[in-house]
Amino acid sequence: MKTHVKALVVGGGAVGAGIAYHLAKFGWEDVMLVERDELTSGSTWHAAGLLPLFNMGYATTHIHDYSVKFYKTLEEETGLNAGFSVVGNLRMAQTQERMDEYMLYASTAETVGIPYEFLSPNQIKERWPLIKTEDLQGALYHPTDGYINPADVTMAMAKGARQRGVLIERKWQVDGYAWTGAHWDVTLTKMVEKGGNLVPSDEQVVVHAEHVVTATGNHAQRTAKLLGIKMPAIPVEHTFIVTDADPALQEFRKTNPEHPVIRDADAQSYVREERGGWILGTYERNAPARFEYSVPDSFRADLFQLDLERIEEQYMAMIHRMPSTEEIGLKDDFNGPICYTPDGNPLVGPAPGLRNMWLAEGFSFGITAAGGTGYYMAQMMVEGEAEIDMASLDPKRYGNWMTTEFAARKNEECYEHVYILHHPDEEREACRPLRTAPAYDRQKALGAQFGFVNGWERPNYYGPLDAPSSFDHDGRSFRRGAWWALAKSEAEAIREGAGLIDATAFTKHVVRGPGATAFLDHFTCNKLPKVGRINLTYALTGAGTTRTEYTIVRRGENDYYLVSAGAWTAYDADYLMKSAEDFMGAGGGYVDIHDVTSQWGVFAIAGPKSRDVLGEIVKDADPATVLGNKRFPWLSMREIELGMCPVMAIRVAYTGELGWELHHPIEMQTYLWDQLMAAGEKHGMKLCGARAQNWLRQEKSYRAFGTELGRDATPLEAGLDRFVDLSKEFHGKDAMVETGIRAKCVTLLIDGPKDADPWGREALYDGDTKVGRLTSGGYSVAFGKQIGMGYVAPELAVTGQKLKVKMLNQLWDAEVTEDSPYDPTNAVIRKDG
Template identity: 80%
Template sequence: MKTQVKALVVGGGAVGTSIAYHLGKRGWETMLIERDELTSGSTWHAAGLLPLFNMSYATTHIHKYSVDFYKSLEEETGLNAGFAVVGNLRMAQTEERMDEYRLYASTAETCGVPYVFMSPDEIKAKWPLIRTEDLKGALYHHTDGYINPADVTMAMAKGARQLGVSIERKWQADGFHWTGSHWEVTCTKMMEKGGNLVPSDEQIVITAEHVVTASGNHAQRTAKMLGIKIPAIPVEHQFVVLEQDPALVAYRAEGNPEHPVIRDADAQSYVREERGGWILGVYEKEAPARFEHGVPESFRADLFPLALERIEEQYMAMIHRVPSCEESGLKDDFNGPICYTPDGNPLVGPAPGLRNMWLAEGFSFGITAAGGTGYYMAQMMVDGEAEIDMASLDPKRYGNWMTTEFAMRKNEECYDHVYVLHHPDEERPAARPLRTAPAYDRQKARGAQFGWVNGWERPNYFGPLNAPEDFDEKSRSFRRGAWWQYAVEEARAIREGVGLVDATAFTKHIVKGPGATAFLDWFTCNKLPRVGRINLTYALTAHGTTRTEYTIVRLSEQEYYLVSAGAWSAYDQDYLKKAIEDKEADFGRIELQDVTTQWGVFALAGPKARDVLRDVINDPDPATALSNKRFPWLSARQIELGMCPVNAIRVAYTGELGWELHHPMEMQNYLFDLLEKAGEKHGMKLVGARAQNWLRQEKSYRAFGTELGRDATPLEADLPRFVDLSKEFHGKAAMEALGVRVKCCTLLIDGPEDADPWGREALYHGETRVGRLTSGGYSVHFEKSIGMGYLPPELAVPGTKLQVKMQDRLWDCEVVQDSPYDPSNATIRMDG
C-alpha cells in the first residue's frame, strides 16, 4: 500500500470514485481509501435516477457531463454501468407547473440539454398505462433515464485502476495534519467483528499534497477532524418496490419499450419500471434529518424502519397516475440516509481556511452529479479553475454563523421542497429569521417582505401594511407576481424622488498595515484610489477571470475599507486571507479584519437624496456640505447625521444621485428613525432588493454571481475602464492570454405583457443559439423587460437584433448601449 501520493480521495461512493478516476485521467498519482466497501454508503441504496434538469447553471452542466460520461464507460472499462436510457417525463397538473418547466427548459438550452414538450394526448398515445386526463402537459428528454449505482461506481473504479489509481478498502481516515507543504493523513485498518466494522491496531500515515473528502453521510465526522463546518447532514429517503403489474408485463410483452422515469412533481414522487413492477420514490413532508452528530460506528450499509404512514398520500397518487398498479403488492422497501445541504446543491471546492483540502460533500442527487463533479473537481485541482463558474457550489457559501440545528432544519426543508414549485422568487421559511439587522422589526412593521442572503434578512420589497403571513408566498410566480407592482413603485421612487435601501448584508473588510497598499495594488486590477476616494475594482483568479468585485475606500495611506457582495462573506474572506499569507513576505505586514457585523448600511438614492441628508447633517454649512465641491462623486467622508457618526460614500448602485451610509450597527434604529422622519416631506419610500436589481440593470452595473464570475474576465465583462493595464497585478497575463472570447451586454426585450426574464434564458440569432442572459427584470424607465448577458463579441454591439427564449417562445430583443439609462452619468453627478 502506498504511503505517498499526489492526491488522496477519502470516500468510495460514486462521487469519490469519480474524482479519483478523473484525477487519474489528468495524470495525478492518486489513491482512494474507503472505510468499508465501495458503494457501502448512500450509493448502494440510491434509486439511480439521472435528473438532468436543474435551475442551477453549474449543476446542470455537472449533470449533463455525468449522463454523457456514463454512456462511455463500458467501451473504456468493459463493464456495463447499467444505464437504461429510457427518458425522463416530468408531468404537470397545473399551468404554473408548466411555467416552471418552461423556465427549466430555457436554462437547459443554455447548457445544451435536449428536451421536448408533450401534450396529455401525446403522453397517453405513447404510454397508455399513464392516466393523463388531469394533466396540462409534460417536459420530456429522451437522453435521460436511470442507472445501477453500484455498477457505475464499479465501472469508474475499474477505469480509475486502469489509469494507475490505487483503491484501498477497509481503511478509515482518523486524522488530518497540514505540515505547511502537504497533508499527513492518519489511517486505521478496519476489521469485521460481530457484523460490525471496528478499528484495528494497524495504522499508517499517508502523505498527500492534496486531499479530497467525499465522505457522504460521514461529513460531520470529517468536519470535526478538519475543524471546520460542513452543513451536509443526511435526511431519510424512502422508496418502495412493488410486485409485478400484469398490465405492465403484458404491455412489455407486446414489444413496447420501457416507460421513462415518470415524475409526478405535483404528487411529490417519481416512478420507474423494475422487472415488471414499479419503483415508487417520494419526497414527503416531515422526513427527519439523521446523524447530525456523526454516523454510529455500528451503522454500515443499513436502513431505517419504513414509515409508510408518511408516504400514504404519495402512494395513493401513484395508484391514481398508474391505475394498473393498484393490485401490486409490496415487494421491497428502502429507507436510507441521503445527504442534503440547506439549498440542495452540493459543496464542491476548496475547504474554508485550509490549503489543498477539497470538499465534495452533501450530494442529494449523488449518482447524477458524480461524473460531472469528478470532471470539474479535477479541473479545479489540476488547472486551478474549472471551465464553468463553480462559485455557486463553493463550500464557503455558508459562514461560521452556520450551526448544526440550522443545517438540520434547512436540510429537512430542502428534502420536502424537492418537488414544490421552485419559483425564481422563492424564499424558504425554515430557520428564519436568524441573522437580523437592528432595523428588521421596523421594516417588517412597514410591510417589508424579506429575502435571505447569507443568513441575513434583507427586504425584497415592501408590500401592503398588515399583510397576512403568507402574502409573500402567495405573491410568487413564474411571471409577474403580486409583488411586481410594489417593486415598480419602489423603482420609480428612486428614479423620480428618493428611496432608502437596507444594504447591511454587504461584506465589509478592513485591510491595513505597512504592506497594505503594495498588496492591494497587486491583488486588484484597477488603480487604487487616493485617500478619501473610492474605486471599483476586481480581484482575479490565477486564470485571469473574476474572483471578487470590491468597492475600495481608501481611509489613509495604508488603510482600506473593502465592500463586496453580501452573499459571499466567507468566500471573500478566505481568498483575501490566503492571498495575504502568500504575499506578506513580499509586501510587509498586513492586517485583515472582517467588520461586516460592526457596520450597518443604508443606501439613500434619488434626485431628492441630497435634500433628505441636508435636513439631518450636522455641519457648519449644511447647504454646501453635500455639494459636488465638498463631497464629489466617488468620494468618502466621515459625517454626522444627527447623533450618528457615518462613513458616507457617494456612490449608488441604482445609478441615481446617492450615498451609502455606513453606520455603527448599534445606532441603526436611531439612524433609520432620523432618515424616515426627514424623508417624509420629500416623499421618501423604502425600497427592496428587487427594485434595486432592476435599476442596476438600467445602468448596466454587473453583479457578482451573475455577470461576474470565474468563467469570464473583467475585459469579457466589458469593464476595461476598471482594469489598469499599465501595472502588474495577479492574473493579468492569464487575462490577456484569454482575450475576449465573449462579451457582456445589456438588452431591451419586447417580451410578454405578464412576464419578465429571470436571467436564465437562451439568446438566439436567427436559428442559432448564441448566448444566454445572466440577469433579467423590468425597466421602469423604458417600460419594458430588460436583461444582461453574454454574446460573441461580434454580436454584442448596440443595435444587434436577437431573440430571447421565454415561456417556450422566442421574443424580440435588441442589444443597447452600456448604461442605457443616463449613459453620461449626469444624474449621479448632479450638483446642489
C-alpha cells in the same frame, strides 16, 4: 499501501470514484482512494440511480450533463456495463404554474445544449396509455435521460481509475488530518470485522498527501470535526418502494419499449419500471435529518425502518396516476440516508481556511453528479480553475454563523422542497429569522417582505401594511407575482424622488498595515483610489477570470475599507486572507485583515431628492453645501454626522441615481433609521427593497457578482475594461490577456410577454441559432419593457444587434443596447446640489 501520494481521495462512493478517475485522467500520478468499508457501502448502494439532467442552476446542469454523457463511454473503456438505461424522463404538470416552471427549466437547459420536447396530455396518453392524463396540463420530456445502476457505475469508474494508475484501498478509516505547511499528514486506521460491525484495529499508517479530497457522504460531520471546519452536509431519510409485477405493465411491454422515468412533481414523487413492476420514490414532508453529529459505528450498508404513513399521500398519488398499480403488492422498500445541504447544491471546492484540502460533500443527487463533479473538480485541482463558474457550489457559501441545528432543519426543508415549485422569487421559511439587523422590527412593521441572504434578513420589497402573513408566499410566480407592482413603484420612486434601501448584508473588510497598499495593488486589477476616494475593482483568479468584485474605500495611506457582495462573505474572506498570507510569505509587508460585516450597518439612499433628505439631518457648519459636488464629489468618502450618528458616507449608488451609502455603527442603526424616516417623510421618500434595486442596476448595466461576474469570464469579457489598469502588474493579468474575448457581456431591452419578465436563466438566439444566455433579467421602469444582461459571441455584442430571448417556450424580440442605457453619461449620478 502508498505512504506518499499526490492526491488522497477519502470516500469510495460514486462521487469519490468519479474524482479519483478524473484526477488520473487529467494526468496526476500517485492518486490513492481510501474507503472505510467497501466501495458503494454508503448512500451509493441504496440510491435509485436516476439521472435528472434538468436543474435551475447553470453549474449543476453542466455537471449533470457531463455525467450522463460520460457514463455512456465507461463500458467501452472498462469492459463493465454500468447499467445505463436511456429511457428518457417525463416531467408531468398538473397545473399551468408547473408548466411555467418547466418552460424556465427548458430555456436554462438550452444554454447547455440539452434536448427536450413538450407534450400535451393526449400525446402522453398515446405513447404511454397506462398513465392517467385527464388532469394534466402537459409534460416536459427529455429523451437522453434515464437511470443507471449506482453500484455498477461506481465500480466502472473505480476500474477506470485503477487502469489509469489509481490505488484503491478498502477498510481504512481516516482518524486525523494535520497540515505540515507543505502537505497533509493523514492518519489512517485499519478497520476490521467484529460481530457484524466494523471497528478500528491497532494498525495505523500515516499517508503524506499533497492534496486531499473528502467525499465522505453521510460521514461529512465527522470529517468537518476532524478538519476543524463547519459544513452543512447532513443526511435526510429518503424512501423508495418496489412493487410486485404489474400485469398491465407486462402486457404493455410485449410490444413497447420501457417507460421513461415518470416524475409527478405535483405529487412529490417519481416512478420508474423495475423488473415488470414499479419503483416509487417520494420527497414527502416530515422526513427527518439523521446523523447530525456522527454516524454510529454499527451503521454500515444499513437502512431505517419504513414509515408507510409518512408516504401514504405519495403512494395514493401513484395509484391515481398509474391505476394499474392499485391491485399489486409491495415487494421491497428502501429508507436510507441521503446527504443534503440547505440549498440542495453540493459543497464542491476548496475547504475554508485550509490549503490543498478539497471538499466534495452534501450530494442529494450524487449518482447524477458523480462523473461531472469528478471532471470539474479535477479541472480546479490540476488546472487551477474549472471551465464553468463553480462558485454556486463553493463550500464557503456558508459562513461560521451556520450551526448543526440550522443545517439539519434547513436540509429537511430542502428535501421537502425537491418537488415543490421552485419559483425564482421563492423564500423558504425554516430557521428564519436568524441574522437580523437592528432595524429589522421597524422594517417588518412597515410591511417589509424579507429575503434570505447569507443568513441575513434583507427587505426584498415592502408590501401592504395589512397584508396577511402569507402575502409573500402567495405572491410568488414564474410570471409577474403580486410583488411586481410594488417593486415597480419602488423603482419609480428612486428614479423620480428618493428611496431608502437596507444594504446591511454587504460584506465588509478592513485591510490595513504597512503592506496593505502593495498587497491590494497586486491583488486587484484597477488603480487604487486616493485617500478619501473610492474605486471599483476586481480580484482575479489565476486563470484571469473574476474571483471577487470590490468597492475599495481608501481611508488612509495604508488603511482600506472593502465592500463586496453580501451573499459571499466567507467566500471573499477566505480568498482575501489566503492571498495576503501568500503576499507576506513572499516577503511582502505586514497586512492586517478583519471581517467587520457585523459591525457596520448600511443604508443606501438614492434618487433626485436624496440630497434634500440628508440635508435635513446632516450636522455641519454649512449643511447646504456639505453634500454638494465641491465638498462631496461622486466616488468619494466623507466622515459625516447624521444627528448623533457618525457615518462613513460613500457617494455611490447601485441604482445609478444621485445617492449615498451610509455605513454606520450597527448599534446606532435604529436611531439612524428613525432620523432618516423623519427627514424622508418631508420629501416623499419611499422604502425600497432588493428587487427594485436589481432592476435599476440593470438599467445602468452594473454587473453583479454571481450573475454577470464569475470565474468563467474575465473582466474584459464582462466589458469592464475601464476598471482594468493594464499598465500595472496584478494577479491573473497574463492569463486574462491570453484568454482574449470568448464572449462579451451585453445589456438587452426586450419586447417580451405582457405578464412576465426574464429571470436571467434564458437562452439567447440569433434567428434559429442559440448564441448565448441571459445572466440577469427584470423590468425597466425607464424604458417600460423587459431588460436583461447576458453573454453573446463578441461579433454580436454590438449596439442595435437584433436577437431573441426564449421565455415561456417562445422567442421574443430583444435588442442589444448601449452600455448603461439609462443616463449613459452619468450626468444624473454626478448631479450637483
